[in-house]
Amino acid sequence: MTGRPDEPPAADRSGEPLLRVRGLKKHYPITEGVLRREVGRVRAVDGISFDVYPGETFGIVGESGCGKSTAATTLLRLEEPTDGEVLFDGADVSAASKAELKRFRRRAQMIFQDPTSSFDPRMSVGESVAEPLRIHGMRDRDRRRRIAQDLLERVGLSADDVDRYPHEFSGGQKQRIGLARALVLNPDLIVADEPVSALDVSIQAEILALMRRLQEEFDLAVVFISHNLSVVREVCDRVAVMYLGEIVEVGPTERLFADPQHPYTRALLSSIPTPDPRERGRGIELTGDVPSPSDPPSGCRFHTRCPEIVQPDGYEFEQVHWRRVMDLRAKLDRGEVGRESALDLAAAQSTATAGATDGARATGTPPDEARAAIRRAFDLPEALTDERAEAVLSEALGLVVDGDSDRAAALLAKEFSTPCERRRPRAAAVDDGWSATCHLLDGSRRSEGVEPLPGRED
């Protein structure tokens, strides 16, 4: 399960971490009016903590909008964090003075996704690569040039390339130049934000191999940010999975990929298409889109999409039906399901089945059909297996069809409530250096073969 033939030498995690991030937050205010009154906040990064040890590659993975790029810029203090602490080699970066910050930035470099826009087109490659040296006080022009030449060779280009300009290079070559520039100050940490996402797969493989080689050569710690799980698996020693501004699971890459503990990690991993046609259709399907980070769901932020959402006390659902009942509840709460839409649905469905043109709405849809239409729209069975749950559901659907959606929503919320929406889960240790933040693991539920782990008391 652990180890692979050419795994980079395991980073020494016994000593002090190089980078220690604690409760890092970055909120962007949403303002309104001339007074720019704050009416809300986009919680892009909402309290993340992790350590990065010297020489290791730490991955941050997640879908777009999960806050992984903001995490990168905030931890380098390219953006001011809203809250939290970043300790680099023991010193607090978040409280650093201007001079201290300059010293920190010499030791911590960043590379970006788009290699084209990260270079000044009017500067030769040599000047670009050596620019950080000049900024940090190296006056000797010839020496800067020699260092640039040396680095270009070490990233697989030629020393003669110093006098050429960025447009003369392909995307993969530009990313090599970007690496050379990041390495010129001999840093201890590189933050790489989607460094290979804009590249073709054959070029991507070259850059990944190069990064791995350079990391050993320069003994670098790397924070590697990507949406691409396969790339992360290729290069990272440990990985953190982010969802809506929070880390839901963090652990050693190979073990986490082999046995993911958080339902989101499971769904994410299962949706990676593999080049094996016999594996098709095996993915766990997530319903719905990622909610907005300006109004994240209560409790566990993943509960609105989680296929493994914890069932309410006293009822026995089939898990898929329980998920769908929760989807219905969510729509009712947002006022998206009502008498009108139910009647529309019934009409549309009867048109589809009977082929009638005018729909049944004009002639009046019986309430039974409207109820059945809602069930069909949410893929719910005609009757739930648990009789008491079924009684609650049909009462609620009856209220919807009678035009009282608010009471229906209240009824469902009262009867079918889950710890996932009520309480925030805590990080539960799975193993040494591996934890996941889910109610299934923190002892809130003791069924379905999930071993309760010795987590903290709730």
Add this chain to the structure above:
Amino acid sequence: MGDEPLLSVRDLRTYFRTDAGTIRAVDGVSFDVRRGETVCVVGESGSGKTVASESITRLIPMPPGEIVGGEVVFDGVDLLSLSDRELREYRGGRIGHVFQNPQGALHPMHTVGRQIVEAIRLHRDAGKREARERAIDLLDRVGIPDAAARFDDYPHEFSGGMKQRVVIAVALACDPDLLIADEPTTALDVTIQAQILRLLCDLQEEFGMSVLLITHDLGVVAEIADRVVVMYAGKVMERGTVYEVLENPSHPYTLALLDCLPGRGGAMRPLGGALPDPRDPPSGCRFHPRCPHAVDECGAGDQPAMGTAGSPGHEVSCVYYHDGYDESAIRERRAADSNEGVGRADGGDGR
């Protein structure tokens, strides 16, 4: 399923005339799409896969583009011989298109409903009311929740995945026989990508249409394709069923492409070298300058004729599949490489 393929592309050549020379983007490409099947054209950027798909309904800008040779036979009609006016019946009608970027494919100032209705009424004699009903039905079938209510929403009110569903609804507006989808999931997150691929499979069954999907992602190919065409530098390198190509990859380029995939327990092997200059492609096999198996004959003449690997439909454009060569050399060498557990030195990506 009839014997005649729905779409038959024969020796297609699409060139672009530029000041710097003629770019041979597609240079003698042939493939078929049968009724009801999904064919994936896979390749890296610069392989000509997009130009090949856009040549079918002449979506490429002309000039500088020019289709200099070949045939595109769709349901018995050579589309290349049609006038622009005649072609319009096919483009967006019997042949629907889905593009990579759903944002760019929708007009930002028109409601999504209006855009679907427009597509329906352009090709069909439908009344406003009828078109509206069909549009709502389509939105519902591509999985837009509460379709009737969202008919009057603007594109920006939809998420990326939902926008791509709308684009698919527009493409399906006229019950196409063939849907051409160019990287339809590349701009989407992986969980949303899985939803869209599943949708395409479901719709294909429901509408009984054929799908031609263009992608760079072998994972997507494995998920959805019946048959696969592997392109490199304007030429077809290998074609066959998805099982033949992915389980028994036979062209050295296909093997190299699979070896580039990351995240397989350290088995990643970078390919080395760079795509040839499309203005001055190498003679012989286009892949021979980067091919670890290349022999003298590979650099002579034109792209090697198709040979078969194992089964009759599994064709490979490589001299190793001709008489006098032993194709097992290709796979043996690969097995030896991966046993050693070391990759080739990662040279520069060339120039």
